[in-house]
Amino acid sequence: MRTTGSSTSDPKALGAAGDAAAHALLCEALAQERPQDPVLSEHGVSGPAPRPGGRVWIVDPLDGTREFSEPGRTDWAVHVALVEEHEVRAAAVALPARGTVLSTRGPAEQAPRSASRSRIAVSRSRPPEFVHDVAADVGAELVPMGSAGAKISAVVLGEVDAYLHGGGQYEWDSAAPVGVARAAGLHTSRLDGSAPVYGRTDPWLPDLLVCRRDLAGALLDAVSRTRAEGSR
Numbered sequence: 485m486r487t488t489g490s491s492t493s494d495p496k497a498l499g500a501a502g503d504a505a506a507h508a509l510l511c512e513a514l515a516q517e518r519p520q521d522p523v524l525s526e527h528g529v530s531g532p533a534p535r536p537g538g539r540v541w542i543v544d545p546l547d548g549t550r551e552f553s554e555p556g557r558t559d560w561a562v563h564v565a566l567v568e569e570h571e572v573r574a575a576a577v578a579l580p581a582r583g584t585v586l587s588t589r590g591p592a593e594q595a596p597r598s599a600s601r602s603r604i605a606v607s608r609s610r611p612p613e614f615v616h617d618v619a620a621d622v623g624a625e626l627v628p629m630g631s632a633g634a635k636i637s638a639v640v641l642g643e644v645d646a647y648l649h650g651g652g653q654y655e656w657d658s659a660a661p662v663g664v665a666r667a668a669g670l671h672t673s674r675l676d677g678s679a680p681v682y683g684r685t686d687p688w689l690p691d692l693l694v695c696r697r698d699l700a701g702a703l704l705d706a707v708s709r710t711r712a713e714g715s716r
């Protein structure tokens with residue numbers, strides 16, 4: 485759709501069309517392969533109603549819709565996660581513009597460090613206010629990128645060392661990439677250090693830290709310090 489320009493020159497319409505096409509494809513495939521399972525996304529639930537703690541596929545057909553509609557950008561992704569008992573059991577994140585799919589079947593080890601100075605991926609359109617103070621606190625460089633899936637993939641691939649998010653997000657923005665990151669041996673938590681919980685009735689999951697294990701303590705301390713200072 486991107487290379488043919490689809491039928492529209494309006495970036496928003498191209499994003500919406502890509503999102504709708506990917507959603508239809510994933511729902512059709514899951515209805516065919518796993519007809520007993522509910523599927524949750526930004527578009528609501530398709531298939532049977534989810535049961536508390538039961539199996540649910542959490543998908544984001546197009547994460548980084550804005551970047552998808554900007555020619556040449558590769559920071560957008562497709563997320564598919566299988567959640568059971570509030571845990572991600574299996575997941576895949578596709579980066580179609582890079583011809584790459586990362587999954588929970590990938591190597592269970594962290595990539596080597598990207599550079600001597602830590603690099604933290606943050607939203608390019610809505611970076612949380614506290615990230616500048618956190619970066620200064622730990623001596624890191626900020627790397628603005630689109631898409632939670634692309635940013636978490638960048639941590640898995642060793643291109644950056646951490647992804648820091650705050651201010652808002654839903655379970656479909658992070659379920660699959662968090663599953664992939666955890667399988668790759670990375671730290672994944674909320675900003676208070678607790679484990680992210682998926683498959684809840686309310687899918688709001690507004691903050692997240694994914695990083696190399698050796699950085700987790702320093703980053704969580706810096707987040708807690710800068711947020712406490714900011715609220716004074």
Ligand SMILES: Nc1ncnc2c1ncn2[C@@H]1O[C@H](COP(=O)(O)O)[C@@H](OP(=O)(O)O)[C@H]1O
Pocket residue numbers: 544546547548549550606607608609610629630631632650651652653654657
């Ligand atoms: N404050 C916020 N509230 C709700 N969703 C947010 C958000 N900040 C980021 N997101 C969502 O998280 C995904 C990654 O965002 P970002 O590129 O800014 O890091 C995007 O998903 P979509 O592209 O699927 O809409 C975006 O909508």
